[in-house]
Amino acid sequence: MLHANNSIDPVENAFARDVVAGLSADVKTLPSRWLYDERGSALFEEITRQDEYYLTRAETSILRERQSDIADFVESRAILIEYGAGAGVKTELVLAGLRDPYVPIDIADAFLAETSKRIASRFPSLWVRPIERNFLDVFEVPFDGSGGCRTGFFPGSTMGNLNTIEAKTLLAQMGRHLGDDGRAIIGVDLQKNVDTLLRAYDDSAGVTAAFNLNLLERINTELGGDFRLEQFEHAARWNEIEKAVEMHLVSLCDQRVTLCGRTFNFRTSETIHTESSRKYTAESFERLARSGGWRVAEAWQDADGLFGLFGLTR
Ligand code: AVI
Numbered sequence: 001m002l003h004a005n006n007s008i009d010p011v012e013n014a015f016a017r018d019v020v021a022g023l024s025a026d027v028k029t030l031p032s033r034w035l036y037d038e039r040g041s042a043l044f045e046e047i048t049r050q051d052e053y054y055l056t057r058a059e060t061s062i063l064r065e066r067q068s069d070i071a072d073f074v075e076s077r078a079i080l081i082e083y084g085a086g087a088g089v090k091t092e093l094v095l096a097g098l099r100d101p102y103v104p105i106d107i108a109d110a111f112l113a114e115t116s117k118r119i120a121s122r123f124p125s126l127w128v129r130p131i132e133r134n135f136l137d138v139f140e141v142p143f144d145g146s147g148g149c150r151t152g153f154f155p156g157s158t159m160g161n162l163n164t165i166e167a168k169t170l171l172a173q174m175g176r177h178l179g180d181d182g183r184a185i186i187g188v189d190l191q192k193n194v195d196t197l198l199r200a201y202d203d204s205a206g207v208t209a210a211f212n213l214n215l216l217e218r219i220n221t222e223l224g225g226d227f228r229l230e231q232f233e234h235a236a237r238w239n240e241i242e243k244a245v246e247m248h249l250v251s252l253c254d255q256r257v258t259l260c261g262r263t264f265n266f267r268t269s270e271t272i273h274t275e276s277s278r279k280y281t282a283e284s285f286e287r288l289a290r291s292g293g294w295r296v297a298e299a300w301q302d303a304d305g306l307f308g309l310f311g312l313t314r
Contacts, residue, residue, distance in 0.1 A: 008223050008224065008260055009260075013223075015034060015223065018034065019219055019223060020259075023257075024264070028270065028271065028272040029273040029274070030272055030274050032274060034215060034218065035212070037218050039217075039218075040211060040218070041111070043207060043210055044211060047208055052200050052203040052204065053203060053208075055306075055307060056156070058307035059155060059156065060089060062300050062307065062309045063090055063155075066300045067093055067096070069298070069300065070094065070185065070300070073185070073298055074098060074151050079101055079103060079149070079151065080094065080153055081141060081150060081151070081152050081153070081174075081178065082154070083154040083174070084105070084106055084135060084154065085106035085112050085116075088115075090156070091115070091155075092119070094185065100126060100127040101126065101129050102127070102128050103128075103141060104130050105131045105132075106130075107133065116130045135173075136166055140176075150177065151182065152182065152184035153184070153185050154170075154184065154185070154186045154187070155185070155186075155309075156187055157187055157307070160189055160277045160278040161278075163276070167288055168292045171288070172292050174292075175292070175293045180314050181314070183297075183311065184294065184311075185312070186312060187308070187310075188307075188310065189279050189308075190305065190307060192305075192306060197245050198237075198238060198245065201236035201245045201247060202234065202235075208247070212234040212249060215274055216232060223259045224259060225259035226259070227259075231252050232250060232251060233250045234248075234250075235249075243279050244277055245277045245279070246273055247273075247274045251267065251270045253268050254267055254268050280308065282299055282308065285308065289310065293314065295312065295314065296310050296311070296312060297313045
């Protein structure tokens with residue numbers, strides 16, 4: 001809703017609420033989910049094709065090379081529930097060994113519709129039942145009457161974008177959705193030398209920089225902000241305590257920004273923290289899985305040991 005001064009009401013608009021709260025904090029931060037408007041989603045797709053961004057290639061190679069092991073682990077279960085749809089060819093590799101139905105869960109309506117359409121045309125006899133939800137919300141996946149066992153699929157290292165509380169909450173929710181005999185396949189990026197990690201989040205073509213800066217553009221367009229993009233710079237930083245690559249937007253001068261009828265001051269070099277991508281070892285992921293009620297039964301890696309795909313049981 002627009003106020004008399006043409007600003008968006010942060011009480012009613014979730015994006016405005018998060019931006020106002022995030023920029024008002026002592027350490028400025030914005031939730032990474034707002035990076036994914038239409039342009040942000042397209043830029044993310046482009047990131048996955050950059051030489052430096054090894055994650056997608058490595059995970060896809062595991063799914064291809066270990067397809068029969070993964071099919072054995074899944075044991076022709078009915079019902080694949082995918083947390084965050086749109087993983088494209090990765091989903092198709094897992095679906096090849098499964099029976100009905102396929103349940104993609106995603107907050108973005110357009111993504112869900114596109115994924116459902118693509119999967120339905122590739123697997124004409126598969127029953128696709130999309131659920132439009134934020135997978136971090138608490139909700140039920142309706143019982144479909146087939147009584148089959150369920151498998152959860154959460155690829156792409158999106159787990160790494162969740163903080164520890166969110167990750168545990170999601171794992172517990174997956175436990176409820178998938179049941180005591182359920183299984184899950186989760187992809188996470190592995191810890192490695194910091195140079196390789198930082199290059200993956202600051203590619204030479206500048207696609208990741210454009211992806212990060214697009215958040216300011218989105219604030220300008222949707223919330224009437226007056227960010228001057230040329231006065232901010234993308235930075236990827238390694239946080240040794242969190243074992244995470246962080247994306248920041250660095251203010252290049254002392255400046256003042258207005259949005260939603262409020263003014264925010266930035267000092268030179270002050271940053272907005274826009275995303276964390278946590279990196280795991282087999283041991284640290286095992287600890288996380290256990291804290292969410294799961295046990296690691298299988299661990300698959302690509303030939304270079306860059307990425308891990310874990311098969312979980314209860
Ligand atoms: C979606 N997610 C797993 C990506 C990652 O690697 O954390 C998002 C991303 N951010 C910058 N590059 C890619």
